[in-house]
Amino acid sequence: MTGPRLFWLACALLWPACAGPTMSPAAPPDPAPTPGHRAGPVPQFFEAEPSIRVLIRESEGPLAVSGVGLVTPQTAGLSSVTVEVVEGVLTSTGDVCRAGPCVFSAPAGVAIGGVGPFPGRLEVLAEDGELLAVLEVPIETYLRGVVSAEIPSGWPVEVKMAQAIAARSYALAHAGEPEALFDVRSDTLDQVYRPAVNAGAVAAVTQTRGQVLVADGALVEAFYHSTCGGQTENPNDVWPDASTFEWATTCTTDTESPRHTWEVRLSNRVVATAHADISHVDALRLDTRSESGRALEITLVDGETSVSMPAPEFRRAVGTRRLGSTFFEVRTHGDAVTFTGRGFGHGVGMCQWGAHGLVAEGRDHRAVLAHYYRGTTVLRAYE
């Protein structure tokens, strides 16, 4: 699926992976639409635990790979190598990687650019002038890192179990395309993945081993987000090519989120960067809204010039951390534009803060999933 992948590459976002002092959930997926990624194979067909290929790092320059007992196909005895393209040839500390990618492993994991160690098998490949570090790792191991990164360590295990099932479904719905260079990114374009894990995340992944969300016999691309601000969204209200699940629902349990409601004042100059055809914003109009109230299409007015664009695209252009969601009202005044909004993230699927609130009220992870992913069921995809 080269096309969608390139589209994703073009849609650089997002909020930092770091949860920060508020202990908010770290990084729900906030991708651009990805036709063809909505469903994978019938999950019962996995004969054993599958692996996932995770893009760990993209680099325009040389990439350092290290690890105790590092195994390389070329040179024995090195604990650290530098991968780079020399005169058009991919090399590992001077040795040519003849089979294509440079492949590495180490008993206690491989560090990439000083970050790690990551478990699994690392491939470094050259693509369009960049080096891509792609880790192939058993999915249950991967999920321990995802749940640790996505959910604060102190949150209840039932929240982490719901997150594990959603993240497993999301990852497997993106896996298995043989021509893709990787299955998922390790940042907020897909799911944040870090090698460090905490005990609660490990327990949640273990207790839900192999469990995925399924609808009509196919894996569900289980989007999730930090905070919906009171109302979640249907997938194809946010991305026209996404699935037609009717997941939009009221969420009354996310009010403890630090970004449940917010107001942000942006300079006119920043807002005008959203579209190349304007240099100043005299007015910003919300043309259409989803049923839940999120902006779908907006128009920016600069004198005689008016440009319209999808609200999610506008949010990405301005910065998804600056503008927490498309669930906003707007006022323009001179050199500034003030957005008054609700929630953090795209609003589709599970609201992590809402899940936290539901569990605080005594619901279990199955009830949380049923609330946010209406019409799906939980099945075990492999032993």
Ligand SMILES: [Zn+2]
């Ligand atoms: Zn919510």
